């Protein structure tokens with residue numbers, strides 16, 4: 001039965017399609033529903049009465065949990081206002097793991113603080129045995145001088161060359177701002193946001209379900225990472241757009257045997273356990289303190305760096321120091 005849905009975007013109402021999906025068969029469910037903010041969808045009215053909206057949400061949230069495997073995870077993306085209610089629904093049927101705060105400025109709402117994050121609720125169907133992998137993101141640096149923004153005090157020699165473990169505040173993934181990078185859809189999510197979620201909670205060949213697939217972001221992330229996907233959307237235009245994109249999409253977010261998430265030309269998320277296999281692709285200074293001033297770079301990306309003799313520590317050190325003084329001349333961020 002599930003084969004009829006696997007690796008497809010299904011046209012229809014999510015509650016109707018859910019009724020056809022058996023219990024406990026999905027590894028990760030992710031939902032980015034309409035926010036009830038009167039957005040201009042192709043053929044969907046995004047302005048229900050308060051109670052009507054919440055009653056409807058409760059139904060599909062319970063369906064998401066029902067179809068998720070006992071060791072699986074459930075993610076809900078929305079504005080904080082709705083997540084406070086979603087949390088109440090989820091607490092009845094699943095177990096809380098995190099409220100992820102995704103830093104993304106939104107429209108001013110009048111007499112209120114400027115909303116500057118979306119929330120992603122992360123629940124386990126059962127906390128015991130929940131599938132979870134530690135993930136890392138690149139160190140944050142000053143855009144001008146390249147130095148680490150965070151002061152690790154006297155511990156810089158113990159820095160992870162790639163970057164810290166991901167916390168529950170995500171400030172390094174941005175909304176898609178330019179129209180040339182998006183489809184005709186009012187709220188398309190970035191693919192590397194979903195890749196991060198899937199690297200953290202699923203394995204190759206697992207099944208990922210998104211009941212509000214839109215432009216297919218979750219499905220594309222799943223396919224790039226070698227996972228199976230199931231998407232639903234009520235709008236045939238979005239089903240067509242996403243199905244067409246998925247036809248040409250490939251499993252490509254991978255270096256050797258390790259799945260990673262790439263944005264533009266850099267890795268933005270990797271699994272901590274995969275670092276051992278990935279690090280050989282980077283130039284990494286033996287003196288870890290140099291990571292303070294210099295981003296590690298891919299060997300094959302830069303022919304000049306490729307030719308540097310990285311076994312010659314002295315030569316490398318002086319090179320880094322030269323770059324460093326040049327950068328410091330131009331930036332004030334380390335002069336206090």
Ligand SMILES: C[S@@+](CC[C@H](N)C(=O)[O-])C[C@H]1O[C@@H](n2cnc3c(N)ncnc32)[C@H](O)[C@@H]1O
Nearest residue numbers: 013014032033188189212214215217233234235
């Ligand atoms: C916020 S958008 C999802 C955007 C998606 N995450 C992306 O990155 O493109 C919500 C989607 O839910 C769809 N939708 C609304 N009501 C639905 C329903 N009852 N069943 C299935 N899909 C629905 C809309 O057509 C819209 O594409």
